[in-house]
Amino acid sequence: xxxxxxxxxxxxxSLVLDPIFSLLYEDNEASLAHFIDNKAPLPLNGVINxxxxxxxxxxxxxxxxxxYKNLRPALAALRPFLSASPHGRKLMAFYKQLLQLQGRxxxxxxxxxxxxLYVKFYQVLFIDHGDKKLVDHVVKMxxxxxxxxxxxxxxxRDQFTTMAKAEKQRLVKNTRAAAQKxxxxxxxxxxxxQHGKLVAAIERSEKQLKxxxxxxxxxxxxxxxxxxxxxxxxxxxxxxxxxxxxxMAGMTPHVPQVENSVVDxxxxxxxxxxxxxxxxxxx
Numbered sequence: 001x002x003x004x005x006x007x008x009x010x011x012x013x014s015l016v017l018d019p020i021f022s023l024l025y026e027d028n029e030a031s032l033a034h035f036i037d038n039k040a041p042l043p044l045n046g047v048i049n050x051x052x053x054x055x056x057x058x059x060x061x062x063x064x065x066x067x068y069k070n071l072r073p074a075l076a077a078l079r080p081f082l083s084a085s086p087h088g089r090k091l092m093a094f095y096k097q098l099l100q101l102q103g104r105x106x107x108x109x110x111x112x113x114x115x116x117l118y119v120k121f122y123q124v125l126f127i128d129h130g131d132k133k134l135v136d137h138v139v140k141m142x143x144x145x146x147x148x149x150x151x152x153x154x155x156x157r158d159q160f161t162t163m164a165k166a167e168k169q170r171l172v173k174n175t176r177a178a179a180q181k182x183x184x185x186x187x188x189x190x191x192x193x194q195h196g197k198l199v200a201a202i203e204r205s206e207k208q209l210k211x212x213x214x215x216x217x218x219x220x221x222x223x224x225x226x227x228x229x230x231x232x233x234x235x236x237x238x239x240x241x242x243x244x245x246x247x248m249a250g251m252t253p254h255v256p257q258v259e260n261s262v263v264d265x266x267x268x269x270x271x272x273x274x275x276x277x278x279x280x281x282x283x
Contacts, residue, residue, distance in 0.1 A: 008092045014133040015124050023053045031200045032196075036138070036148050041118040048234045057109050061102070062179045063186030065197050068102070071095065074134045074198070081208075105178040126154045161185040167210055 015021050024042060025031045031042055047053055058068070075082075075095055082088030124131045125138065126149065139146045153236060156162070 010028060013118055014131050016131075016133050016137055018117065018120070019056060020053075020113050021121070023050070023056060024114070024117065025121075026137070027141065027164060028118065032138055032145070035118070036142055036145050039122065039152075041114045044107070044111055045116065047079075047114050048107055053110065054106060057106055060109070061105065062183040066098070066102070066186065072099075081098060091194060094190070095198070098185060098191075099176070105182045107149075108175040108178040110173070112175045115164075115168065115171055118121045119160075119168065123157055124161060125149060126152055127157050175264075194225045 007063075016026065025035070034040075034042060037180065073093065077093070078088075082092050121134075124134055135149070138149070
């Protein structure tokens with residue numbers, strides 16, 4: 001007895017499954033409306049300023065992987081330290097060149113990916129009409145999209161491909177050139193040498209920063225100890241010195257001049273207030 005399973009019908013491919021489409025158009029009414037109304041790719045400025053798109057493109061960057069999220073803060077923190085020496089300035093210039101090459105490649109790759117998706121989107125939506133999931137998604141997100149799609153008149157696939165061919169070739173050429181320059185720079189011997197120098201500079205800077213922090217902590221601790229000693233000495237002095245009050249002359253320590261002045265004043269007042277006149281007949 002033979003055992004068999006029912007044949008599963010394969011789901012037809014849809015543009016909504018494209019990762020670039022998910023990043024640029026999925027559930028994005030403004031982007032979909034721009035495509036329906038203008039029949040043009042998205043503006044490049046909006047694409048390169050989208051962190052999700054750039055993060056996806058960086059996963060396809062040619063050459064050895066570079067942690068740009070850590071590199072930029074590290075260079076910014078080390079700028080005062082590196083600017084103090086010719087070797088440090090050379091190191092900063094080297095990584096500045098790396099970031100420039102990486103930026104040029106990222107812009108070229110974003111423009112290429114945006115245009116390539118635009119070509120696919122246009123062919124599927126306005127020429128082939130074979131992607132039901134895509135049409136349903138567009139109609140769901142954009143008001144009057146069904147009417148605009150049905151009433152738009154366009155040529156066939158060959159005509160549209162011919163129109164887009166020159167622009168696509170230009171973008172492919174620019175992207176490949178930028179990718180090659182970036183790859184050659186990252187795969188060069190100097191890149192690994194400079195990276196080693198940057199690691200050494202980071203370690204040296206961290207050691208100096210640690211020493212400065214320890215010195216600051218030590219100075220604060222010494223200042224606290226000096227203040228505590230001064231307060232203790234003042235408290236001991238205050239406890240040893242009695243507060244001077246009326247009738248306590250001679251009981252509190254003073255300099256000799258003050259002591260003599262107080263004694264003279266006391267005698268003078270006593271003589272004036274308590275003098276007794278002698279009776280007649282008494283000496």
